[in-house]
Amino acid sequence: MAKAKTTFFCQNCGTQYAKWLGQCNSCHEWNTIVEEVIQKEEKRNWKQTPTTKKTNKALKINEIPFDKEDRISTLNNELNRVLGGGLVKGSMTLLGGEPGIGKSTLLLQIALGIPKRVLYVSGEESQSQIKMRAERLQSKNTNCLILTETNTQNIFRAIEEVQPDVVVIDSIQTLHTEYIEASPGSISQIRETTAEFIKFAKETATPVLLIGHITKDGAIAGPKILEHMVDVVLQFEGDRNHTYRILRANKNRFGSTAELGIYEMQSIGLREVENPSEILISQKEGDLSGTAIAATLEGMRPLMIEVQALVSTAVYGTPQRSATGYDTKRLNMLLAVLEKRAGFRLGAKDVFLNIAGGIKVDDPAIDLAVISAILSSNEDDAIPQDFCFAAEIGLAGEIRPVNRVEQRILEAEKLGFHKIFISKFNKISKSFTSIKIVKVAKVDDIYANLFA
Ligand code: TYD
Numbered sequence: 001m002a003k004a005k006t007t008f009f010c011q012n013c014g015t016q017y018a019k020w021l022g023q024c025n026s027c028h029e030w031n032t033i034v035e036e037v038i039q040k041e042e043k044r045n046w047k048q049t050p051t052t053k054k055t056n057k058a059l060k061i062n063e064i065p066f067d068k069e070d071r072i073s074t075l076n077n078e079l080n081r082v083l084g085g086g087l088v089k090g091s092m093t094l095l096g097g098e099p100g101i102g103k104s105t106l107l108l109q110i111a112l113g114i115p116k117r118v119l120y121v122s123g124e125e126s127q128s129q130i131k132m133r134a135e136r137l138q139s140k141n142t143n144c145l146i147l148t149e150t151n152t153q154n155i156f157r158a159i160e161e162v163q164p165d166v167v168v169i170d171s172i173q174t175l176h177t178e179y180i181e182a183s184p185g186s187i188s189q190i191r192e193t194t195a196e197f198i199k200f201a202k203e204t205a206t207p208v209l210l211i212g213h214i215t216k217d218g219a220i221a222g223p224k225i226l227e228h229m230v231d232v233v234l235q236f237e238g239d240r241n242h243t244y245r246i247l248r249a250n251k252n253r254f255g256s257t258a259e260l261g262i263y264e265m266q267s268i269g270l271r272e273v274e275n276p277s278e279i280l281i282s283q284k285e286g287d288l289s290g291t292a293i294a295a296t297l298e299g300m301r302p303l304m305i306e307v308q309a310l311v312s313t314a315v316y317g318t319p320q321r322s323a324t325g326y327d328t329k330r331l332n333m334l335l336a337v338l339e340k341r342a343g344f345r346l347g348a349k350d351v352f353l354n355i356a357g358g359i360k361v362d363d364p365a366i367d368l369a370v371i372s373a374i375l376s377s378n379e380d381d382a383i384p385q386d387f388c389f390a391a392e393i394g395l396a397g398e399i400r401p402v403n404r405v406e407q408r409i410l411e412a413e414k415l416g417f418h419k420i421f422i423s424k425f426n427k428i429s430k431s432f433t434s435i436k437i438v439k440v441a442k443v444d445d446i447y448a449n450l451f452a
């Protein structure tokens with residue numbers, strides 16, 4: 001028997017080595033190089049029949065015929081928006097996310113919703129399990145075929161038989177190709193099977209949706225080049241204890257990466273959330289101290305988000321600072337600004353911060369709402385429910401302008417807020433009728449406006 005050919009791969013970045021090393025020369029990670037068995041046979045096409053070699057000619061840019069990307073609408077507005085208008089023909093889309101977040105549910109729902117012939121290939125669940133899930137999703141599409149298979153050659157055979165318009169693969173880590181002997185989920189298998197599907201997608205103009213597992217630090221498991229190879233990388237995230245899920249594009253060759261989709265996980269599958277602001281603001285009776293509403297932007301979408309703070313006397317020597325959904329370092333910075341620039345003695349207090357709804361925010365415009373919530377809790381004085389905030393805080397205690405402030409004000413006005421606090425330096429050209437705009441320049445001003 002011929003000796004099995006092996007190569008060493010860095011499990012972090014995918015670099016290939018001829019022998020084992022302790023540290024990867026490329027990404028400098030330690031102990032990431034693993035031996036994998038590969039068998040380099042002559043590689044065949046995804047289709048068994050060889051295609052004729054076609055050479056491409058270089059063209060002047062204005063000679064290239066222009067046709068708008070051909071897109072397939074998914075009938076799921078949130079996904080369409082994130083993709084930039086629908087699935088582009090011949091594109092490869094990779095969907096990553098933590099286990100149990102709802103990746104299979106989302107793609108099965110899409111597969112059942114598209115009015116096209118869809119082949120849903122699962123290497124993780126049996127046909128009857130998928131049937132059970134489809135029953136819960138209450139969908140009517142009968143044009144979706146389910147295949148449970150992990151061998152790519154068999155999948156391509158089924159594809160030739162079925163002639164689907166869209167292919168969904170759940171998940172890339174379960175697939176294996178006959179041309180490589182490494183086990184499914186290994187770097188070389190992931191790389192090879194993805195390459196086969198890319199070739200298939202490009203040659204037949206069929207969009208392919210791939211599910212990818214992620215590692216414990218949130219990256220898609222497999223070599224980083226996997227993300228380079230595909231056209232679109234989508235990330236499905238959310239707190240498993242909350243029902244809201246956010247879909248964002250980390251990479252998109254056919255649209256903006258600023259867009260975002262919001263879903264709610266229900267017993268009958270994922271529901272699209274059209275007006276996210278309403279769900280992110282918690283319903284409560286009467287005014288409570290320690291909450292403030294921020295007018296933020298997630299991508300291109302304005303979102304009203306509730307910030308909750310709790311300031312209490314520290315029980316241990318070192319006060320605790322903790323934040324959920326917000327950067328703890330930034331919270332510490334804002335506390336230092338309050339201490340140094342405005343003279344609030346928070347050094348001996350525990351400060352807890354929470355963004356309602358289990359979402360994560362990194363829009364700096366939330367800063368003003370954060371300090372307002374902290375001051376409100378510290379004073380034990382509630383901020384009226386129809387007030388909201390949109391400004392960044394600088395290290396000197398100055399209140400800084402934020403981008404697209406008019407869009408934020410418009411959203412606040414639409415949702416019935418009567419007062420919005422923004423930076424003195426934000427220029428506004430439009431006039432608003434039912435919302436009052438209060439311009440503030442320093443942290444002290446906000447205190448004077450709210451509590452003095
Ligand atoms: P799943 O799509 O299997 O996650 P992934 O493929 O990302 O690992 O989603 C699993 C979770 O979703 C599971 O814990 C149950 C929940 N769920 C619902 O709440 N409602 C539903 O209709 C479905 C299908 C799943």
Ligand code: MG
Binds near residue numbers: 103104105124170
């Ligand atoms: Mg799954």
